[in-house]
Every structure is written in structure tokens, then in C-alpha cells.
Amino acid sequence: MSVSTAALDPSVCAPLPVLGQDVTVPLVTGGEVTYAALDYAASAPALQRVWDDVAAYAPYYGSVHRGAGYLSQLSTDLFENSRRTVAEFLGCRPEDQVVFTRSTTDSLNLLAAAIPANCQVFVYETEHHASLLPWRDAQVTYLNAPRTPDQAVETLERALADREPYGPALVCVTGASNVTGELWPVRELAAAAHAHGARIVLDAAQLAPHHPVDIAELDVDWVAFSGHKLYAPFGSGVLAGRADWLQAAEPYLAGGGASRKVARRADGGVDVDWHTTAARHEAGSPNVIGVYSIASACKALTEAGFDSLVAREQELVSLVREGLAEVPEVQVLSLFGDDAPRVGVISFVVRGWNSSHFAAALSAEYGIGVRDGLFCAHPLVRTLLGSDPQDPGECGAPEAEPGERSLNAIRVSFGAGTPDEHIDRFLRAVTELVREGAQWKYRTEDGRCVPDRGEAPQV
Numbered sequence: 001m002s003v004s005t006a007a008l009d010p011s012v013c014a015p016l017p018v019l020g021q022d023v024t025v026p027l028v029t030g031g032e033v034t035y036a037a038l039d040y041a042a043s044a045p046a047l048q049r050v051w052d053d054v055a056a057y058a059p060y061y062g063s064v065h066r067g068a069g070y071l072s073q074l075s076t077d078l079f080e081n082s083r084r085t086v087a088e089f090l091g092c093r094p095e096d097q098v099v100f101t102r103s104t105t106d107s108l109n110l111l112a113a114a115i116p117a118n119c120q121v122f123v124y125e126t127e128h129h130a131s132l133l134p135w136r137d138a139q140v141t142y143l144n145a146p147r148t149p150d151q152a153v154e155t156l157e158r159a160l161a162d163r164e165p166y167g168p169a170l171v172c173v174t175g176a177s178n179v180t181g182e183l184w185p186v187r188e189l190a191a192a193a194h195a196h197g198a199r200i201v202l203d204a205a206q207l208a209p210h211h212p213v214d215i216a217e218l219d220v221d222w223v224a225f226s227g228h229k230l231y232a233p234f235g236s237g238v239l240a241g242r243a244d245w246l247q248a249a250e251p252y253l254a255g256g257g258a259s260r261k262v263a264r265r266a267d268g269g270v271d272v273d274w275h276t277t278a279a280r281h282e283a284g285s286p287n288v289i290g291v292y293s294i295a296s297a298c299k300a301l302t303e304a305g306f307d308s309l310v311a312r313e314q315e316l317v318s319l320v321r322e323g324l325a326e327v328p329e330v331q332v333l334s335l336f337g338d339d340a341p342r343v344g345v346i347s348f349v350v351r352g353w354n355s356s357h358f359a360a361a362l363s364a365e366y367g368i369g370v371r372d373g374l375f376c377a378h379p380l381v382r383t384l385l386g387s388d389p390q391d392p393g394e395c396g397a398p399e400a401e402p403g404e405r406s407l408n409a410i411r412v413s414f415g416a417g418t419p420d421e422h423i424d425r426f427l428r429a430v431t432e433l434v435r436e437g438a439q440w441k442y443r444t445e446d447g448r449c450v451p452d453r454g455e456a457p458q459v
Helices: 048-060 070-089 104-114 149-161 186-195 244-248 288-304 306-325 355-366 378-385 420-436
Strands: 024-026 032-034 097-101 120-124 139-143 169-174 199-203 222-226 237-241 259-264 270-274 330-332 345-350 371-373 409-413 442-445 448-451
Touching: 048 070, 048 288, 070 097, 070 237, 070 288, 097 104, 097 288, 104 199, 104 222, 104 237, 104 244, 120 149, 139 149, 149 169, 149 186, 169 186, 186 199, 288 306, 306 330, 306 345, 306 420, 345 355, 345 378, 345 420, 355 371, 355 409, 355 420, 355 442, 355 448, 378 409
Parallel strands: 120 139, 120 169, 169 199, 199 222
Antiparallel strands: 024 032, 097 237, 222 237, 259 270, 330 345, 345 409, 371 409, 442 448
């Protein structure tokens, strides 16, 4: 393999320290190796800075918005300051609200519950299921996968112009594909939506960790993302943007925190006065540690210099693509073509290999963690693979033996914490597996391809 990270520009920033960077894993062929986490698109490792901030706060943990004690007041201040940090990170407008949720999926389901009656929703088939599926109570138009950014805009404009009856409408679009990593023309799509009287929500789950997101600059109405993609621990997310639909909707969850005043009526019923602030949709005791971890990650990325992080990641993207291009059996998946700008998310298939088998060999023989499957974007992956929409397939591995045709793909993803060595090892492993084959025998177990511990290595 002639492509190496030795070619990286030394002036570009070093990877950020993350948890797990020194973890070793056993190899089926013997010995151990430092784990190469190349599945950032599923969950990025937490930044060491985030973990340290959370550990420093943990002894001062207290209830939020609920107590007069010092720790409660401290936690409340921390919670609300985190809201302001996230708003600044996203370039929110003065009238925007930042609502804390559990994830991108939770954020988009919250918005789906808040859209007005008779709202029409327009969503591309290329979306992750988190943004493809929440609109069950709306009239949904699913748009075919575009093959260029211009075609994406034209498709949306035609669909919006043809809608009947004319009324409230919402467009949902990703900022960066979780399958191909390609950047979508968000600003142009927002302009098209607004020109036709529609609003737009940006699924920034894959964009925010890799590229600055500015609500005002992009002119989107809402942004949704998850903490566990943004180098923070699991369990927290954000929905940020316009307040009017959120204020007019029934609370996402009914309970303490969302209610401002509750009183019994003379007839025995209950009258509730709900908050009109973000608290309206944050019922229950909030995940203050998760919220603080998101704010900490936002600060860490900003202080590290997002431009430098983007520059380094783009060098890694180029190296991976150049390295895979040297292996004729590898087909990289793309909607918009080789020249499309993208983040550190690349999916591919290998001729002659079942994708689950290939991913299992990367893990068992090289200590490399990637993802295989349909990546919870089934229509998109099937479109890219040219398979029939009715073909079987799941988010995980298919029920196929090693060597059989796979309806799934392999995804390698990386970001601010990826060391150069992980990219070098991945490219070397791909080349060796294709040219020399796996060193071990594998079998399918519970839908996953795993090393066969009862078999001797292949010679």
C-alpha cells in the first residue's frame, strides 16, 4: 500500500485525546493490539476533556430546577449555561430555543409531535431512519434519491410547487450522509423550502461532529443532533430552532418541569398551565450530566479550532479514498460522485466478500472496529447497491455465510480523535484481506459473522 499518513501536513492539528485510545484487544491469530475505533458514525469516543469536565462536576451533582440547596442551584446554573453554550455553538438566533432530548431520534420525534395539523412533510429516501420515520401522523412525501446536489434542490422545488392543498409544510434533510459522508446543499434546500412557504429541519447528527453548523447562516428552522456523535457520552441530544410550533404544541411528555401551574377544578378535574420556554418539552428530572457533556464537547471543538480539525479530517478522507482506490475489488458508495465534498464517513463493498465476513476479519485479525449492514438507512443503501427494495437485509449482518453475496455494505468512519496509525492499519488490512484472504475461518452465529473458535487458522 503506497498511501500512508506520513504524507499528512505536519502543520495540521494533532488528533484530540479521546477515551479508549490505549485500549488493547486480543487478535484471533494471537497477541493483542491497540484497538482502532473506526466506527465514529455510530458513536464517537468521548473526548478526554469532556470526561474530565464531567468527573470534576460529579461530586456537585444536584437536582435541577427543583431545590434551594447550593448543589441544586449549582446544577441548575450549569444546566442553563450549557443551553447557552450549545446555542452559541449552533449560531442560534436570539428568538430560537434549545431543547435537550435523549438523541437525534428523540429530537425529530419531538418535532414530529409538534407540527401543526395538516402539515405536509417532505423527506428524501436517503435519510437515516431517525429522520425518515417519525412523521407517522403527517402526510409524507418521500423523495427519490438525487444524484447531484442540484438535482436534490430541483426535486424539492418541484414537490413543494405541486403540493395541494397549500398549507404548513416541513422539509427534513440530512447535513451529511451517515452512509456516504457526502455533504448536502443545506443552504440551497433551505432557500427552496422558504421560497415555497415551507420550513426545514436539519439532521446534523453526522454534520455537527465534523463541520461547523450555523443555524442563522444556513437559514434552517431547526437543527437536531446527538451527544454521542459529538464526542460526548450516550443519552443526550438537542433540538434547536424556532419556538412557535414548539410553544403551540402539547408537551412532548406530560409531567413535572413542563408544567408551570397545576390546580384542581371544582368539577374534580385538573387545569394545567404549561411552560412556553424549552422546559415545556423537558418534563422530568433532566439529564444534567449528559447536557453538560454536550456543552463541554462544543467548547472543546471550538477551542481546538474547527477549521484545523476539518482540515486534518479532509486529509484523512483523501488518504482513505486514495488507498481504497488502489484495490480494484473495492467499490466505494456515492450518490453525488467522487468530487463531492464529504466528512469522514465512507462506505464500500468488496467484490467476492460478504460484508459481514470482511468486517469480522478486520476486527478479529487486525483489531479494527468498523460497521457493516444497512446503517439504519435501508432505502439509501439498497439504492446505492442496486438491489431490489424488497430484498432482505437488516441494520446488522445478513443471514449469509462467509463468502456469500451480501446485500449490506462496510462503513469506515473517523474524526477528531483518530490517530494516523489507525488509518494506516485499516488500509493495510483491506489490501491484505483482498489479496491474501482471511487467516481464520468464520461462521454465522445469531446473524453475525464470527471467528470459528473450533477451527484451525487457514494456511
